[in-house]
Amino acid sequence: MADQPLTSRGAATYQRILDVATQEFAEHGIAGARVERIVAAARTNKAQLYAYFGSKDGLFDAIFFGSLERIVNVVPIDATNLADWAVRLYDEYLRRPDLIRLATWARLERRPAGHLVDAPDRLDDPKLRAIAEAQAAGLVRPGDPFDVMAMVIAMSMAWSPVSNVYAATAQESPELHEQRRTLLRESVRRAMTPDEV
Numbered sequence: 001m002a003d004q005p006l007t008s009r010g011a012a013t014y015q016r017i018l019d020v021a022t023q024e025f026a027e028h029g030i031a032g033a034r035v036e037r038i039v040a041a042a043r044t045n046k047a048q049l050y051a052y053f054g055s056k057d058g059l060f061d062a063i064f065f066g067s068l069e070r071i072v073n074v075v076p077i078d079a080t081n082l083a084d085w086a087v088r089l090y091d092e093y094l095r096r097p098d099l100i101r102l103a104t105w106a107r108l109e110r111r112p113a114g115h116l117v118d119a120p121d122r123l124d125d126p127k128l129r130a131i132a133e134a135q136a137a138g139l140v141r142p143g144d145p146f147d148v149m150a151m152v153i154a155m156s157m158a159w160s161p162v163s164n165v166y167a168a169t170a171q172e173s174p175e176l177h178e179q180r181r182t183l184l185r186e187s188v189r190r191a192m193t194p195d196e197v
Contacts, residue, residue: 014052016042022063026098029105030060064106065117067099072123079130080139082152083188087181089156094170094177097161104162124149141194148192155188 020041024033035056039045053059075088093100107116115122124146131145140148159168159180168180 013042013044013048017044017049017052017059018063018066021059022067022098022102025060025063025105026101030057030109033060060106064102067096067102068117068123070096071099072127077127077130077149079127079134080137082131082134082140082148082192083185086152086156086188087185089153090159090181090184093157093160094168097167097169100157100160100162138194140192152188152192155184155191158184 017038021033021038024038024041028034033056035046035049038059039049042049049059053062071089071092075085075092077085079085103116111117119125127149128145131140131148134140135142135145135148157163159166161167168177
């Protein structure tokens with residue numbers, strides 16, 4: 001992005017581009033997204049988009065890394081209660097299904113194997129330290145903290161927008177969501193509690 005500060009009008013255009021592009025990438029992926037559709041819906045032009053983001057890939061990166069930061073900040077981990085963390089992740093996927101779709105497109109189109117993003121952009125060091133501390137305190141089953149985190153996240157995604165079994169939506173009944181939260185909470189609790197506890 002340009003080094004000069006944005007005017008209020010420029011900031012509004014910048015945000016419109018981000019908002020429109022988030023939906024475009026979530027729906028069509030990186031390869032399928034079209035800059036023409038983004039600039040038309042954002043009421044701007046290609047020159048402005050490229051001035052802010054450099055390229056279509058640069059725009060995706062800005063959105064994708066922003067989505068990672070959002071999930072980390074909105075759903076902070078409590079390693080002493082991984083079951084509650086899983087439920088809060090479930091709720092965030094209902095609120096913002098586009099975020100999980102963006103991560104899935106990044107997996108499909110950029111990183112079919114290994115970590116989804118490289119360090120330091122992974123943002124999982126604090127989570128891994130928290131899990132390791134909870135393990136040391138005997139609150140979480142032993143094992144690689146990364147694998148524990150990956151398992152809890154996978155369980156929280158059971159009904160996510162990218163589920164290959166069933167994708168839940170916020171429009172479903174509150175009772176159904178509460179039933180899933182209860183199952184998820186209990187499943188994570190059983191899976192992550194040390195055997196001797």
